[in-house]
Amino acid sequence: MQIGYKLAAEAFGPAELVRQAVLAERAGFDFVEISDHYHPWLDNQGHSPFAWTVLGTIAAKTERIGLATGVTCPTVRYHPAIIAQAAATLALVSEGRFVLGVGSGERLNEHVVGRGFPDVSLRHEMFREALEIIRLLWRGGYRSYEGKHLRLEDARVFDLPDEPPPIAVAASGPPSARIAAELGDGLFATEPKPEIVRHYREAGGSGPGYAEVPTAWAPDERTAARAALETTRWAVTGWKVMSELPNPVNFAAATTTVREEDMLENFACGSDPERYVEMARQYADAGFDRLVLMNAGPDPDGFLDFYSGELDGRLRALEPAGGGGS
Numbered sequence: 001m002q003i004g005y006k007l008a009a010e011a012f013g014p015a016e017l018v019r020q021a022v023l024a025e026r027a028g029f030d031f032v033e034i035s036d037h038y039h040p041w042l043d044n045q046g047h048s049p050f051a052w053t054v055l056g057t058i059a060a061k062t063e064r065i066g067l068a069t070g071v072t073c074p075t076v077r078y079h080p081a082i083i084a085q086a087a088a089t090l091a092l093v094s095e096g097r098f099v100l101g102v103g104s105g106e107r108l109n110e111h112v113v114g115r116g117f118p119d120v121s122l123r124h125e126m127f128r129e130a131l132e133i134i135r136l137l138w139r140g141g142y143r144s145y146e147g148k149h150l151r152l153e154d155a156r157v158f159d160l161p162d163e164p165p166p167i168a169v170a171a172s173g174p175p176s177a178r179i180a181a182e183l184g185d186g187l188f189a190t191e192p193k194p195e196i197v198r199h200y201r202e203a204g205g206s207g208p209g210y211a212e213v214p215t216a217w218a219p220d221e222r223t224a225a226r227a228a229l230e231t232t233r234w235a236v237t238g239w240k241v242m243s244e245l246p247n248p249v250n251f252a253a254a255t256t257t258v259r260e261e262d263m264l265e266n267f268a269c270g271s272d273p274e275r276y277v278e279m280a281r282q283y284a285d286a287g288f289d290r291l292v293l294m295n296a297g298p299d300p301d302g303f304l305d306f307y308s309g310e311l312d313g314r315l316r317a318l319e320p321a322g323g324g325g326s
Helices: 014-027 051-061 080-093 107-113 120-137 174-183 194-202 221-236 239-244 248-254 260-266 273-285 300-316
Strands: 002-007 031-034 066-069 098-102 143-146 151-155 167-170 186-189 209-217 268-270 290-295
Touching: 002 014, 002 300, 014 031, 014 051, 014 300, 031 051, 051 066, 051 080, 080 098, 080 120, 080 151, 098 120, 098 186, 107 239, 120 143, 120 151, 120 167, 120 174, 167 174, 174 186, 174 194, 186 194, 209 221, 209 273, 209 300, 221 260, 221 268, 268 273, 273 290, 273 300, 290 300
Parallel strands: 002 031, 002 290, 031 066, 066 098, 098 167, 167 186, 186 209, 209 268, 209 290
Antiparallel strands: 143 151
């Protein structure tokens, strides 16, 4: 079992995210994962720096810890040729520590370039083409591609690592799980649903499974739950809501009925390590073997100390159902 730390780019500025990544390496985490957003989920989160600049700085300031996007959409706001170049460069400057996490995106971040946001079936078609383009460019040389939705003309990524970075593909159902199995090297999810891993394995996927575990550290669970409610109540709305709303004000309106009790139910809140193990076990039992702790509590330093002193060994001892990935 590998354990990652989620860098909440919607809640902290770039320098603070770098600082947290350095502390996460010292605390013993295997990797950090950063969201690649243009907007935060809620205005009161207050941040959304460019993830790739932050990751490059982290690579320069750390030695061991892995880096990952969680996740990048390579179809609307970005062209996949740009992501192929960015990921190759980051793999080089991090000396092979980077994993490219990709997904089909949310309207929140993709509509900003004025190209609209397609429906889910069209998003999957575009997503498949994007991954084919990225793989093609990573083979080296000048490449062209003529897809139904995306095109590439005489493009070459000149700086390529000896081994391309692994691609972890976000999935929530059978269609996206098939894309992950066919064009990815691993699976990425946000819900502890065994069927997501099952669909991936049945489609031929054999790589590791990444999943985000919702937590909120504070000395007492009520303080933690209140902090999570203030900034992270969007996380309980479900993927269909999260992928479709266009702006933070819409998420604020959609979450007016979320209660403190909902956060206590859906997050590991407070400072009891057994509650964190219980929450993480749901994801291990679903078959995930790369658990990313997403802390919505008010004190990131306290959480990192808590992880180092109370959680590291307990979480590593968890066994993913089915043996996990490689």
